[in-house]
Amino acid sequence: MSSPKLLKLPEVLDEIGMSRAAFYRLRARGKAPKLIKLPNNQIRCRRSDLDAWWEHCEQLAA
Incomplete structure (x- = not known):
């Protein structure tokens, strides 16, 4: 079984197409894709979470 694709921030x-700030x-308002904090303090986002x-x-736009 392959592990899910993790994207760097x-x-x-x-x-x-968004700046970090x-x-x-967006994240502070709870409207950003789910992020994962790794043990080395790096941040990743699962491909599936970004697609969702x-x-x-x-x-929302429809």
């Missing part, structure tokens, strides 16, 4: 920011403001977040945003 800069990869997420590049894909959604804007992303953290995109789908949620599309539903």
Whole structure:
């Protein structure tokens, strides 16, 4: 079984076209994709969580 694809924060920011500051403001409001903090304090986002977040945003826009 393969492990889920984990994206680094800069990869997420590049894909959604958002600055780090804007992303953290969104996160503070509880509206950003779910992030995972690794034991070495790095932050990752599962590909599946980012895709689910995109789908949620599309539903809100419809």
